Amino acid sequence: MVCGIAKQLTTGAFMAWQTWGELSPGATIELWARASRPVSTAVFVIRAGEQRVFEIGSPPPYFEHSRFTNLWEQPLTVHLDPEQLEVSLAYHWHPESLPTQGIRLLPATGDSPEARPELHFSPPRQWMNDPNGLHYQDGHYHLFYQFHPNSSEWGPMHWGHAVSRDLFNWVHYPVFLHPEKNLLPLGATGGAFSGSACTGHDGRLRFYYTERLPAYDLHKDYREVQKRVIPAADGITPDAITTVISERPDGVDCDFRDPKVWYDDASEQYLMILGAALHGDPAVLLYTSRDGEHWHYRGPLYVAPPQFKDQGARCIECPDLLPLNGRWVLYMGFVGHQDPETGRHNLMYYQVGQFDPDQGFLPEGPLREVDFGTDFYAMQSFLADDRRLAIAWLFNWAFQKPPGSDYCGEMSLPRQLSLNAEKRLCMHPILSGLISRSLPLVAVSPVRFRPGDNPCLLTMQAADGDIRHFRIAGVDARQREWSVTLDDGLLRMVLPEDRGDIDYVHPLPRFSDLSLLYDRGIIELFVNGGSVCGTRRSYQLTELSSLTIDTTHAPEALSISAETLTCPQPGQ
Incomplete structure (x- = not known):
């Protein structure tokens, strides 16, 4: 080597x-x-x-x-x-040492001096966005992702690849997919866009993804086709790549991407959903196939209400449809959409309902936000030992990473998905296997902890449902701070980067519990059993001098604790 x-x-x-x-x-x-x-x-x-x-x-x-x-x-x-x-x-x-040592970067200069988040996955170098091809096989979690090897800014897309046994210690593998042709001499963008993994009825793994053919405008006049990949036996490289859908249905313009594919045992066929716009309205399209290669368009599975188009949504991206607790959950990203009341953009939404390949998706209940913080996009789910897990990209274009970084992009903590009794999507961070140590109080009025450089988890539990006010603040040595507040039924997140033009807020008429995980600039918030989630990424405040919780409620009304979290060494 x-x-x-x-x-x-x-x-x-x-x-x-x-x-x-x-x-x-x-x-x-x-x-x-x-x-x-x-x-x-x-x-x-x-x-x-x-x-x-x-x-x-x-x-x-x-x-x-x-x-x-x-x-x-x-x-x-x-x-x-x-x-x-x-x-x-x-x-x-080297193929013999790859499963344990992964790739080795050259020159051998080590990691960049900037502090990366400890618990959240990031690429070895350069740009990363959407998670792709997530699956669990033979005791290993596989994470593929959108990757640009030439810059820490977005560019022609490849698929990076990493493997883990515990979802925290990741081994970087070689780049798996490349653009169909080198786009740089053409002055074009495009490449191997997002897609998913599917295990067929024969037990063989295959991937489906979108290839954006050479494009010269980011918003129009490009062509996207769907491809199938059969990986080689070692899983390191593709064995065969085939275009399986090359033509768009009538009414669908250039946005036609992000296939999520699975095999449906009940109907003995493969199902594919795609993000698109149908006659200008954001939509999810349904395809079926008996062999996973020859696909038939069945029609729109979902068409967004007119206000999404009116509020700037170009199309739906990264749709997913999954069974949970006797229902089906459809979730999707609305690229270009901006909420007129808060200014938040590119939100992900979900809807609960019933699904049948012949009858389509029958909604039950309203469209809801997946994550009100918005630095949580392109979420993709997968099954692992009967658990439905999901990972998302922690970025939303509102704030750019400072120039000069060796890398750009992190993934969320893996989350386990479920539906509660009110048929709300609940997400719980996977923390099992991490090493936790309780943080002692350094003050009681207000409550204060000193986490140091380690990631930390703050937990709050209400004795009853009458908690109306609290303020959580993370402060660094330069007195910059982020905050999470509950005030008269509104839950709000504020970062040092915020300029006041976007309000990261969510209605919360009742409060029962909260878990807040902080990891070097990443805040992941889970409230009321994970039925309300908010995720933000700060590039200004990446270290905490103190974590303070201020509330007007009596100590017995709200229990508060904090702990540091560290990642165990492989095999520990």
Whole structure:
């Protein structure tokens, strides 16, 4: 395997070059690189002694992916000219050590100095958005995700891949999917957009995803097709990729994406739902198939009320339809939508009802918000040992990460989904396996804790349902703060970044309990048994000097406790 910090060679024509060490037999190296300036000679070389066995010569001025596997019976040395070649991402891996060690980034400079959240998944480097292809197989959780290897900003989409046994310790795997063609020389966007995993009636895993063909406008005049992927036996690379839906139904414009697919045992067929807009109204479309390859359009499963289009929603993205407690839950993101009362945008909504492939979706009850904080998008669910779990992307474009970061994007904590007696979607964070330690009180009026650098969990439990007022504040050493308040039936979240033009608020006429998890700028809030959730991401306040709870209620009316949470080491 390639190892060691880059160092200069000292002889021959390689005086200004660097070496990345040795590539052992069977190991693979991958990199995305471009010329720093016009060059007509080799700028990246892999050698067996003095013999060149692989090189990148005359690289283009745009990033291009290269991959080499050492099929020799001896280690090979890896060299590059850092003055001539710009590398956005490079890593190496060996199939034998990949399940435990994952990929190894190059150069071996370690993590960036910025403090990443400890409990929340983030990419090794560069940009990440929607979770994709979530599934649980042979005791391992698989997380695929939208990934741009060339920048910490959004760009041509790939699928990253990570694997975990406990949902907290993740091993980074090689990039799984690439755009159909390199979009950069075309000056285009697109690539391997979001999709899902499906285990068929034959027990074989396959993936379905949207390919956005080369596009030159982010909002119009692009084409999206649906593809099926059969993974190779090792699960590291695709074995076969087939376009299964290439034409849009009548009334559907360019937005036609994010397939969620599952096999329905009752009707013995595959079902697919897609996000789209039908005659301009955000919609979810239903397809069926007997073999998972030949699909038939059955019509719209859901069409949004007219106000969504009027309030800017272009289409529905990332829909999901899942059975819970004897009902079905349809949830979806409304991209472009802005709530006129609060200014919040791109909210996810859900609706509970009945579903039959022939009868469609029959709603029971109103459309409700999935998460009122809005930094919670593209949620995707999956089954793991009869538990319905879900993960979402913690970003919503309202606030950008400061420039210069090595990465951008985190995932939510995994949440277990259920329906309560009122048929409300409830989400509970998966915390089992984490190491918890109680935080002592440092003051009692108001209640105050000092969490330090560790993630922390605040828990509040009401003795009765008459709690009307409290204020939770997290403060850093520079006296910047975020807050969560309940005031006369309104639950509100405020960050230092907020300018007052967006109100992150939710009606809460009755309060019973609260769990608040804080992890280096991420706040995940679960209220009333998880039936009300709010998620925010702050890039300004990432460390806590104190956590304060101020309330006018007597101590016996509201029990309050806090604890730190740390992630156990693998195998611990």
